[in-house]
Amino acid sequence: MKRTTKLFSKYFELTFWVAALASLAFANPAEPAHFSLCPLKAMGFTWCPGCGLGHSIAWLFHGNLTNSWHTHWLGIPALGLILYRIYSLSVQRLSDKNIFSVR
Secondary structure, X not given: OOHHHHHHHHHHHHHHHHHHHHHHHHXXXXXXXXXXXXXXXXXXXXXXXXXXXXXXXXXXXXXXXXHHHHHOOOXXXXXXXXXXXXXXXXXXXXXXXXXXXXX
16 A cells, blocks of 8 residues: 555544634634535435534634524534544554654
8 A cells, every 4th residue: 555545544534623623613603504515405304413513613613602502502512522533533643653654
C-alpha cells in the first residue's frame, strides 16, 4: 500500500471531525439552511430525528444555549461526544513514537 494511502486512512477520521466542528463554528446558525445532506429531507419527509443537530452545535459555538436547546436537544451531548472522539483519536495518534510514522 502506498504511503499516502496509509496516511489518509490513519488521519482521515480525526481530520474529518476537526473540519466538521470548525465549519460549524464559523457558520452562522441564524441563516436559513440552503443545502442539506439529509436523505429523509431529500425524499420529501418533513421530520427527521437528526435535522437541526448541526444548527444546535453552531449555536453552542456562538454561546447561545437557549437556541441550541430549542434547535435540537441532543446538540450538547453530541458536541461532547465528538470532542471526546477528537481527544481519543489525538491521544492515540500522538502516542506513537513518531507521529508521522506509517505502520
